[in-house]
Amino acid sequence: QVQLVESGGGSVQPGDSLRLSCAASGRTFLSYAVGWFRQAPGKERDFVAAINWSGGNTDYADSVKGRFTISRDNAKKMVYLQMNSLKPEDTAVYYCAADPRYGLRMALQYDYWGQGIQVTVSS
Numbered sequence: 001q002v003q004l005v006e007s008g009g010g011s012v013q014p015g016d017s018l019r020l021s022c023a024a025s026g027r028t029f030l031s032y033a034v035g036w037f038r039q040a041p042g043k044e045r046d047f048v049a050a051i052n053w054s055g056g057n058t059d060y061a062d063s064v065k066g067r068f069t070i071s072r073d074n075a076k077k078m079v080y081l082q083m084n085s086l087k088p089e090d091t092a093v094y095y096c097a098a099d100p101r102y103g104l105r106m107a108l109q110y111d112y113w114g115q116g117i118q119v120t121v122s123s
Contacts, residue, residue: 002026002098002112009094009117016086016121022079022096022114033102034079035110036070038092038119045095045107049081052102059103064090086121094119 008020022034035050049070050059058070069082079096094117097110104110 002029002032004096004098004112004114006094006096006114006117009119011120011122012086013123014087014121017082017084018086018119020081020083020094020096020117020119022081024077024079024098029077029098030074032098032100032112033104034070034072035097035099035104036079036081037095037097037107038090039095039116040092043092047105047107048094050102050104051079057102059105061105083119086119088121088123090119091121092119093117 003025005023012018031053033052036048037045038048039045047061051070051072055072067085072079096114098112099110
């Protein structure tokens with residue numbers, strides 16, 4: 001079992017930065033890949049970024065490539081999403097998710113989910 005809790009969301013202006021954190025518990029977490037997803041009102045839950053168990057491989061949606069960076073600290077059981085140059089279209093509830101397999105981009109493929117955290121980008 002893996003439990004995930006997101007933090008670090010909030011309201012910012014366009015162009016600002018924000019760092020989301022995903023705190024994990026469970027002894028098997030170190031072998032899991034982690035993904036970040038987001039869901040805007042009335043829309044599907046979309047893939048944002050993913051990282052493999054070691055942090056040596058990352059994957060990004062085209063919409064965030066070059067602006068967002070995913071990283072992890074296995075000693076602390078933490079995964080981060082650094083979001084720079086935020087745009088209004090980045091507004092959504094952000095979720096972290098975990099699965100033993102890396103390279104997954106569909107939400108239904110992930111076994112474990114956090115509760116989500118709101119990110120609002122508005123002037």
